[in-house]
Amino acid sequence: MRGSAARTVATAGRVLGQLRHDPRTIALMMAVPCVLETLLRLVYSHHLIAFDHAGAPLLAIFPLTAVFLVTSIALLRERTSGTLERLLTTPLGRLELLLGYALAFGALAAVQALLASALTLGPLGLDVAGSDVLVIVLAVSVALLGMGMGLLASAFARSEFQVVQFLPATILPQLLLCGLLLERSQMPSALHFVSDLLPMSYAVDGMHHLTREASATGALWGDIAIVLAFAAAALLAGAATLRRRTA
Amino acid sequence: MAGEHGRVDTTAVSAEQVEVRRGHVQALAGVSLAVPAGSVTGLFGPSGSGKSTLMRSLAGVQAGVKGRLTVLGRPAGDGTLRREVGYMTQAPSVYEDLTVAENMRYFARLHDAQEGDLLQRVDLAGQAHQLVRDLSGGQRARVSLAAALIGRPRLLLLDEPTVGLDPLLRRDLWLLFRELAGEGATLVVSSHVLDEARHCDELVLLREGRLVAQLTPAELVSRTGTEDMDEAFVRLIEERS
Numbered sequence: 159m160r161g162s163a164a165r166t167v168a169t170a171g172r173v174l175g176q177l178r179h180d181p182r183t184i185a186l187m188m189a190v191p192c193v194l195e196t197l198l199r200l201v202y203s204h205h206l207i208a209f210d211h212a213g214a215p216l217l218a219i220f221p222l223t224a225v226f227l228v229t230s231i232a233l234l235r236e237r238t239s240g241t242l243e244r245l246l247t248t249p250l251g252r253l254e255l256l257l258g259y260a261l262a263f264g265a266l267a268a269v270q271a272l273l274a275s276a277l278t279l280g281p282l283g284l285d286v287a288g289s290d291v292l293v294i295v296l297a298v299s300v301a302l303l304g305m306g307m308g309l310l311a312s313a314f315a316r317s318e319f320q321v322v323q324f325l326p327a328t329i330l331p332q333l334l335l336c337g338l339l340l341e342r343s344q345m346p347s348a349l350h351f352v353s354d355l356l357p358m359s360y361a362v363d364g365m366h367h368l369t370r371e372a373s374a375t376g377a378l379w380g381d382i383a384i385v386l387a388f389a390a391a392a393l394l395a396g397a398a399t400l401r402r403r404t405a
Numbered sequence: 406m407a408g409e410h411g412r413v414d415t416t417a418v419s420a421e422q423v424e425v426r427r428g429h430v431q432a433l434a435g436v437s438l439a440v441p442a443g444s445v446t447g448l449f450g451p452s453g454s455g456k457s458t459l460m461r462s463l464a465g466v467q468a469g470v471k472g473r474l475t476v477l478g479r480p481a482g483d484g485t486l487r488r489e490v491g492y493m494t495q496a497p498s499v500y501e502d503l504t505v506a507e508n509m510r511y512f513a514r515l516h517d518a519q520e521g522d523l524l525q526r527v528d529l530a531g532q533a534h535q536l537v538r539d540l541s542g543g544q545r546a547r548v549s550l551a552a553a554l555i556g557r558p559r560l561l562l563l564d565e566p567t568v569g570l571d572p573l574l575r576r577d578l579w580l581l582f583r584e585l586a587g588e589g590a591t592l593v594v595s596s597h598v599l600d601e602a603r604h605c606d607e608l609v610l611l612r613e614g615r616l617v618a619q620l621t622p623a624e625l626v627s628r629t630g631t632e633d634m635d636e637a638f639v640r641l642i643e644e645r646s
Binding site for chain 1: 511
């Protein structure tokens, strides 16, 4: 393999290599969703319908937060340690760099979703009418969204303290408005309108479609497409912040 | 190409009235110079004199560069230069959470090149499988240097590569720089230790963003009448003011 593809794959391998030397982070990324889904199942021991309602959207929210965090910290480190400056003086293109990250974190999110959904749909007995594979597809789409948002956050933070504060600032409001707590249609119209503008709403809508409908409907594909469009927009905006020349 | 410690007729880098403003600071104020191809050119001056800004401008990563800056016949920062210019930043810019060998493999793959014996040449073969974060500062700097050498760049921009190293290692690195020049590369090496000036073919002396002088070590000695490089620098500045 040569050229652009080789540099992209090399970058993905490098990012995964960094995580491989940090097994605790990987263990936490994989175990925490499983523990939380188990906890949720225990909380709803006597309300299994409520577990079906909340358990599936959470499968989409885990990759968003996990990938947001690792991306924002990883990119902040690239910016502050000088490695980004060095990379941009090599033949590596900015798009190749981002695709490399997307490959690495997309794969990680897929494994995370595989583990969490295997547990949740299996032993925990979450009732999903639709295809298990689409649960993974949606989770990976959401992971790419998390990556785009993390990349943007890294551009607006000067320290790791700041960058982690972007998580509650950008993700918690979406969590309140995404339809997990209350169906979006039952919210005050102003909030419903705001929730229409937020990507997590579509991730949760997609999971709701998957829980309720056996076949993949146009609505589900629409939700996935919207999540991916938000992800692409965030990644492109983030790419614009990877300046070759800086002050 | 270059004769040892001699002038050559081709120019690898030229600057004409280069100005850079960083915030409220005039980091470079009208610097003009020429770096002969195949030479080891030392960029000397105290901290804050504009050495790193000049390096960054040559590497094409500095924003707001005014004036004309030509690198290997092209404008500094030209995309085609990324295969021909090796840049070592002042802080070691390698991945701390990877081993030395993993860092080298990654940068080699970005250049579609072989890493070859570079780790031996910077005396780090024994540390290949250690994580960079477990190395000493001097060892990290040498990993960063080795990464800049990947792909046999025609121009090497090395920002303070010898800082913090023990004298024996410093001498070995200057020998390595000489070897690389002998293999046809042009080196621009910055340092704030004026004593290292004697290892260079050409000296570029900077102070407060301005060029104090560009000359050979022999010219510096004859012009200032002292072998003591610190003292020579002081005399040059006094001569100008």
